[in-house]
Amino acid sequence: MSNPVYLALDVPQIDAGKALLEKVKAHIGGVKLGLEFFCAHGNHGVHEIAHASGLPIFLDLKFHDIPNTVAGAMQAIHVLEPAIVTVHASGGRAMMEDAKAAAANGTKVVGVTMLTSLDERDLTRTGVEGTPHDHVMRLADLAHDAGLDGIVCSGEEVGAVHKQWKDGFFVVPGLRPAGSAIGDQKRVVTPRKARDDGASVLVIGRPISRAEDPAAAARAIEGTL
Numbered sequence: 001m002s003n004p005v006y007l008a009l010d011v012p013q014i015d016a017g018k019a020l021l022e023k024v025k026a027h028i029g030g031v032k033l034g035l036e037f038f039c040a041h042g043n044h045g046v047h048e049i050a051h052a053s054g055l056p057i058f059l060d061l062k063f064h065d066i067p068n069t070v071a072g073a074m075q076a077i078h079v080l081e082p083a084i085v086t087v088h089a090s091g092g093r094a095m096m097e098d099a100k101a102a103a104a105n106g107t108k109v110v111g112v113t114m115l116t117s118l119d120e121r122d123l124t125r126t127g128v129e130g131t132p133h134d135h136v137m138r139l140a141d142l143a144h145d146a147g148l149d150g151i152v153c154s155g156e157e158v159g160a161v162h163k164q165w166k167d168g169f170f171v172v173p174g175l176r177p178a179g180s181a182i183g184d185q186k187r188v189v190t191p192r193k194a195r196d197d198g199a200s201v202l203v204i205g206r207p208i209s210r211a212e213d214p215a216a217a218a219r220a221i222e223g224t225l
């Protein structure tokens with residue numbers, strides 16, 4: 001089975017990103033490029049990282065806009081041939097349907113449900129009633145009905161979502177090997193638990209990129225899976 005770990009390359013410099021990839025690429029299965037990287041380096045940067053790593057690219061731009069705008073953005077990134085892209089599930093059914101219809105064949109479109117940096121208190125303060133579990137299950141249903149390939153959720157919910165959506169594609173960030181710093185994440189599990197509960201992709205950033213020895217950290221995580 002291929003390595004499910006996608007390294008979140010949240011770095012502002014391409015050279016620093018390439019140097020990090022060179023150290024860890026034998027121990028990961030893909031690279032996630034998000035807003036920090038894309039805003040700094042755009043399409044050119046994505047091409048460079050794809051070429052340097054030889055690994056599938058997860059383009060995490062978390063689209064959230066009206067359906068027409070999201071569909072246009074989705075078409076504009078065809079040239080980057082991403083393996084996975086994100087939209088916010090809270091953008092609604094029509095937005096997700098149009099996003100999926102506009103995506104390139106072979107690109108998986110997944111809906112971000114509730115960010116792993118939020119907990120129940122944060123949710124209540126945004127005006128949403130219920131637990132993170134309820135909210136994730138509701139948005140997972142919506143993403144499923146809209147025809148998306150899967151969702152992004154925390155490791156606390158992926159087991160329950162997987163039971164209901166057997167062939168879904170589940171991206172799980174907010175992962176921390178035992179003993180590593182949690183930082184700004186709130187709903188956190190270990191990579192192994194997320195994997196056991198049905199995650200298809202494990203997104204891991206700082207536990208590898210900020211480690212004293214990133215290659216050793218990536219190897220250690222791989223060894224727990």
Ligand SMILES: O=C(O)c1cc(=O)[nH]c(=O)n1[C@@H]1O[C@H](COP(=O)(O)O)[C@@H](O)[C@H]1O
Pocket residue numbers: 008009010034060086112114115116117152153173174175183185203204205206207
């Ligand atoms: O869509 C994501 O990838 C994402 C969703 C989410 O709910 N939480 C979350 O942390 N992420 C991303 O996953 C990565 C996590 O990084 P670390 O916390 O450093 O492991 C970051 O690049 C986030 O942008």
